[in-house]
Amino acid sequence: ISFTCSFDNVDIKNLLLGYYFVILAKKESFHSLIHKIFNILDGTTQSIYLSSESGNNTSTPKPQTSPTPNNTSKPSNTTSKNAGTLEDPIKLGDTYSWSAREKYIDTYASADYSFTVKNVKPITLDDVESLGIRYGSNAVHFDFVMITAxxxxxxxKIESGEEFMYLPFARDIWGSKTSxxxxxxxGTDYGFEGSLMDNCRATVEDSNGFIKKLKAGEVCEFSYSGNIILPLTKDAENYLVIRKDGSLDYYDSFAYFRLK
Incomplete structure (x- = not known):
């Protein structure tokens, strides 16, 4: 299925985003379709879409020699003083913190967040496909890294109703951007062993394996770490881009992280 769609209705965007995370919760591979709808493209943007052969694939990639330079920087493990913009990205290993209140389907969700890129290592397209992840034919034009975040x-908090605990607070991996x-x-953060979103979901499961729910008036906190497969533009300095706050203007809603 392939189509192009653009719209300015924020409520429709939030509704689709809600469906997107419900799909992730059910481990269904519908990611690329929603990604096409939800993202706004410009003239310097390329799209790379994926499918997962198996949501339960447990193989682990074996990093091989890659055109991507090895990361030789030692993570700093400090609170970031950078703005997190394209012009002032977060240093590798620094922790970036922010607060957000966003529309989520038919309620509002608010929380304090922190995000840290802990490690970056190059992997090959063969490594990616060994996890059951299949990118389109244009994937040969990109480099890939495995990021631990x-x-x-x-x-x-949510302001009304109840939701699965992690869904209103999941941050979207938008992709990569060069300087x-x-x-x-x-970018893929789910559907393989050790992936960021699979680990997030496991963090908020009860003893029976069901995802806990959060009701209005309750407060939750949780932390998790895991891996992200990220495609990169060759022969350039690339940054990881996440959607930090959907309530902001589009170009202000992202945070940028150095990968070396």
């Missing part, structure tokens, strides 16, 4: 959510503004929309 840590996310913390505190003071998490000169070239973009690749895409």
């Amino acid at each position: 840590e996310v913390k959510v505190s003071n998490g 000169t503004g070239m973009s690749i929309i895409g």
Whole structure:
């Protein structure tokens, strides 16, 4: 299925985003379709879409020699003083913190967040496909890295109703962007062993394996870490881009993280 759609209705965007995370909760591979609808493309953006052969694939990639330079920077493990913009991205290993209140389907969700890129290592397309992830034919034009990230959510609240605990607070991996503004929309943080979103979901499961629910008036906090497969523009400095706050203007809603 392939189509192009653009719209400015924020309520429709939030409704689709809600369906997107419900699909993730059910481990169904519908990610690329929603990603096409939800993201806004510009003239410097390339899209890379994926499918997962198996949501239960437990193989682990074996990093091989890659055109992507090895990361030789030692993570700093400090609170970031950078703005998190394209012009002032977060240093590798620094923790970036922010607060957000966003529309989520038919309620509002608010929380304090922190996000840290802990490690980055190059992997090959063969490594990616060994996990059961299949990218389109244009994937041969990109490099790939495996990112280990840590996310913390505190003071998490919804203002009405009830929701699965992690869904209103999940941050979207938008893709990668170079220091000169070239973009690749895409990235995989679910559907393979050790993935960021699979670990997030496991963090908020009860003893019977069901995802806990959060009701209005309750407060939650949780933290998790896991891996992200990210495509990169070749021969350029690339940043990881996440959607930090959907309530902001589009270009202000992202945070940028150095990968070396």
